[in-house]
Amino acid sequence: MIENRPILSFLSHLIMIVGVVLVAFPLWITFVAASHDEQRMTELPLPLLPGGHFFENLDIALNQGLWGGDGTGVGFMLFNSLIMALMISIGKIAISLLSAFAIVYFRFPFRMGFFWMIFVTLMLPVEVRILPTFEVVANLGMLNNYWGLSIPLIASATATFMFRQVFLTIPDELLEAARIDGAGPLRFFKDILLPMSQTNIAALFVIMFIFGWNQYLWPLLVTTDQDMFTIVMQIGKLLEGGEEAPQWHITMMTTLLAVIPPVIVVIFMQRLFVQGLTETEK
Amino acid sequence: MASVTLDNLQKTYPNGFKAIHGVDVDIQDGEFLVLVGPSGCGKSTLLRMIAGLETVTEGDLQIGGKRVNDLEPSQRDIAMVFQNYALYPHMTVYNNMAYGLKIMGLSKSEIEERVKNAAGILELTEEQLSRKPRQLSGGQRQRVAMGRAIVRKPSVFLFDEPLSNLDAKLRVQMRIEIKRLQESLGITSVYVTHDQVEAMTLGHRLMVLNEGRVEQLGTPIELYEQPASLFVAGFIGSPAMNMLKVEVSDDGKSVHIAKGIDLALENGGLQSHAGQNAILGVRPEHLDLAPGMDGALPLTVTLVEHLGADTLIHGHFGDDQTDLTVRVSGIETVKAGDILPVSITKDHTHLFDPSTEKRIAL
Numbered sequence: 001m002i003e004n005r006p007i008l009s010f011l012s013h014l015i016m017i018v019g020v021v022l023v024a025f026p027l028w029i030t031f032v033a034a035s036h037d038e039q040r041m042t043e044l045p046l047p048l049l050p051g052g053h054f055f056e057n058l059d060i061a062l063n064q065g066l067w068g069g070d071g072t073g074v075g076f077m078l079f080n081s082l083i084m085a086l087m088i089s090i091g092k093i094a095i096s097l098l099s100a101f102a103i104v105y106f107r108f109p110f111r112m113g114f115f116w117m118i119f120v121t122l123m124l125p126v127e128v129r130i131l132p133t134f135e136v137v138a139n140l141g142m143l144n145n146y147w148g149l150s151i152p153l154i155a156s157a158t159a160t161f162m163f164r165q166v167f168l169t170i171p172d173e174l175l176e177a178a179r180i181d182g183a184g185p186l187r188f189f190k191d192i193l194l195p196m197s198q199t200n201i202a203a204l205f206v207i208m209f210i211f212g213w214n215q216y217l218w219p220l221l222v223t224t225d226q227d228m229f230t231i232v233m234q235i236g237k238l239l240e241g242g243e244e245a246p247q248w249h250i251t252m253m254t255t256l257l258a259v260i261p262p263v264i265v266v267i268f269m270q271r272l273f274v275q276g277l278t279e280t281e282k
Numbered sequence: 283m284a285s286v287t288l289d290n291l292q293k294t295y296p297n298g299f300k301a302i303h304g305v306d307v308d309i310q311d312g313e314f315l316v317l318v319g320p321s322g323c324g325k326s327t328l329l330r331m332i333a334g335l336e337t338v339t340e341g342d343l344q345i346g347g348k349r350v351n352d353l354e355p356s357q358r359d360i361a362m363v364f365q366n367y368a369l370y371p372h373m374t375v376y377n378n379m380a381y382g383l384k385i386m387g388l389s390k391s392e393i394e395e396r397v398k399n400a401a402g403i404l405e406l407t408e409e410q411l412s413r414k415p416r417q418l419s420g421g422q423r424q425r426v427a428m429g430r431a432i433v434r435k436p437s438v439f440l441f442d443e444p445l446s447n448l449d450a451k452l453r454v455q456m457r458i459e460i461k462r463l464q465e466s467l468g469i470t471s472v473y474v475t476h477d478q479v480e481a482m483t484l485g486h487r488l489m490v491l492n493e494g495r496v497e498q499l500g501t502p503i504e505l506y507e508q509p510a511s512l513f514v515a516g517f518i519g520s521p522a523m524n525m526l527k528v529e530v531s532d533d534g535k536s537v538h539i540a541k542g543i544d545l546a547l548e549n550g551g552l553q554s555h556a557g558q559n560a561i562l563g564v565r566p567e568h569l570d571l572a573p574g575m576d577g578a579l580p581l582t583v584t585l586v587e588h589l590g591a592d593t594l595i596h597g598h599f600g601d602d603q604t605d606l607t608v609r610v611s612g613i614e615t616v617k618a619g620d621i622l623p624v625s626i627t628k629d630h631t632h633l634f635d636p637s638t639e640k641r642i643a644l
Contacts, residue, residue, distance in 0.1 A: 182356030
C-alpha cells in the first residue's frame with residue numbers, strides 16, 4: 001500500500017516517536033547515571049547528560065563492587081546469568097521439540113491426555129509451586145549449582161504448544177514422502193522437522209533467553225553461595241546498603257551490564273525472530 | 283520392473299467406513315493403469331494402499347510376486363509423486379532428489395550420477411538443481427517431484443493427481459511428458475486422476491471407481507465404446523453422454539424415443555426387455571443435424587457453445603422436455619430458440635437397464 005497522506009504519516013511518526021521515547025528514556029537515564037561519580041548523583045537536579053566517569057565506574061562494578069558493601073564485582077555473575085539463561089532456553093527448546101514431536105506424530109494411548117497435562121502446567125508457574133519445587137531441588141542436592149538454577153524452569157507448556165502448532169502446519173505429504181524415501185521417525189525429525197522449524201526455534205530462543213536471564217525469585221531462593229549469584233538478583237542486593245547512602249552510579253552501571261546480553265541476543269536474532277513469529281509459508 | 287497384483291483388496295476405516303470394497307486387478311509389467319472416478323470414490327485410498335501409506339484391511343497386495351501388505355513404503359520398491367509435489371522446502375532440488383538415495387546408503391558418486399541422469403531426462407538445468415523448490419515454477423516443481431521418483435529406480439511408479447495443481451496449458455504438456463517418460467522407462471505405473479481426458483490419454487487400461495467399487499476395467503476405447511454401466515457412460519466422455527428414457531416395443535425390435543420417433547434395434551432386438559422401459563445413451567458427437575424434420579427429433583435450442591473446432595448445441599425435445607446435447611464439427615450458426623432436426627442412428631447407441639443401471643447387451 002503506497003499512499004501519500006501527510007497528516008497520516010505525521011500521526012504515525014508521532015506515535016512511533018512517543019513509543020521510542022517511552023522505552024528509551026529510562027535506559028538513557030540509566031546510562032547517564034552510570035557515567036557520573038557518587039557525589040553528582042546525590043545532587044539535584046539529576047543529570048540528563050552523561051558525565052566523565054563511565055569507565056571508572058565500569059571497572060568498579062565489574063571488579064570491586066560497592067565500597068563498604070561485600071566488595072565483589074559482578075563479572076562472574078554475568079557469567080552465571082549467561083549459563084543459566086542458556087541452559088534454560090536450550091533445555092526448554094530441546095524438551096518442547098521432543099514432546100511436540102511425540103504428540104503430533106505418534107499415536108499412543110492417552111495422547112491427548114498427555115497433551116492437556118502439559119497444557120495445564122501453564123497454570124503452575126514456578127512462583128505458585130515454589131515450596132514443593134524448592135523441596136525437591138534441595139533433596140536432590142541441587143542447591144547452589146547451575147542444575148538447581150535451571151532445571152525447574154526448563155519444562156515449558158508454551159514452547160510445547162508452539163511447536164505443536166508449527167508441526168501441524170507441516171503438510172502430511174512431507175511425512176509420507178519421507179516415509180517413501182525410507183526415513184525413520186528420528187531421521188524425519190532431524191532432517192525435515194528441525195530445519196523446517198529453524199526460525200521458530202530462533203524466535204523461541206530469544207524469548208526464553210530473556211525469560212531465563214530475567215529470573216529473580218528462583219535464583220534468590222536456591223543460591224546462598226555468592227559464587228552462584230546471578231546479576232539480576234545482585235541488582236536488588238546493591239540497594240540494601242545498610243547505613244550507606246545508595247550508590248546509584250554503581251547500581252546503574254550494574255543494571256546497564258545486565259541489560260546488554262539480552263539486547264545483543266535480540267539484535268543478532270531479530271531477523272529470524274520476526275520470521276519465526278510471522279512466517280506462514282511452508 | 284514388476285507386476286502388481288491386487289487380490290480382493292479391502293479397506294475399512296476404524297470408524298467402520300468401508301472405503302474400498304474388494305478390488306481385483308492384475309497390473310502387467312510395464313503397464314500404465316489409471317484409476318479414475320469422482321472425488322471420494324476411493325481412488326486415492328487405493329493408491330495409498332499400494333504405496334503403504336494406508337493399511338490393507340483385507341486381501342493381498344503383491345508387487346513383483348511378493349506379498350507386501352505389511353512392508354514399509356520404502357521397502358516396497360515404489361516411488362510416488364504427490365499432488366502438491368511434497369518437496370522438502372528447505373533442501374535444494376539436488377538434495378530433494380538425493381535424500382532417499384542417501385538413506386539407501388548409496389555412494390556419493392552413484393547418487394550424483396543418478397541425480398544428473400534424472401535431471402537430464404527431465405531437462406532440469408545444473409543451475410536449477412542448486413535452487414530451493416520455492417524458487418521454481420509449478421511445472422518445474424512437478425519435474426523435480428518426478429525426478430525424485432525416477433532416481434529411486436523403482437519397480438512401480440505411483441502418481442496421485444500429479445497435474446491437478448498446474449494450469450491447463452502446462453497440464454497438457456506435462457501429460458505428454460509423463461506418457462513419454464513412462465513409455466521410455468517402461469516402469470509399471472498406477473496413476474490417479476479425476477480428469478477423464480488425462481485418464482483416456484495416459485492409460486493402457488482404466489479402472490473406473492465409484493464409492494469404493496470397481497465399475498469397469500478396460501482400455502480407454504473399450505470404456506468409451508462399451509461402457510458397462512450408466513455411471514461409466516456418464517463419466518467417460520466430455521460433454522457427457524445424453525441419457526434418454528425410452529420404451530422397448532412389445533416385439534422388442536425397436537425402442538420408442540418420443541412421439542413418432544422410433545429406433546429399430548439390430549440382432550433380433552431386445553426380447554428380454556420387451557414392453558419395458560430402458561435408458562438409451564448416445565454421445566453428443568454421435569448425433570447429427572438432419573436435413574429435414576422427417577423422422578428427426580425436434581430440438582429446441584437453449585444454449586450454443588462455440589469451441590472453435592466444434593459447436594455444442596444444448597436443448598430439449600418432446601413433451602417432457604428431455605435435455606439433449608449435440609456436438610457438431612465446425613461453426614454452426616444457430617441461436618437459442620431455434621428448432622433443429624436431430625437424427626439418431628442406431629450405431630453408437632447404448633442401452634441400459636434403468637433398475638440395475640447396467641448395460642444391456644444386444
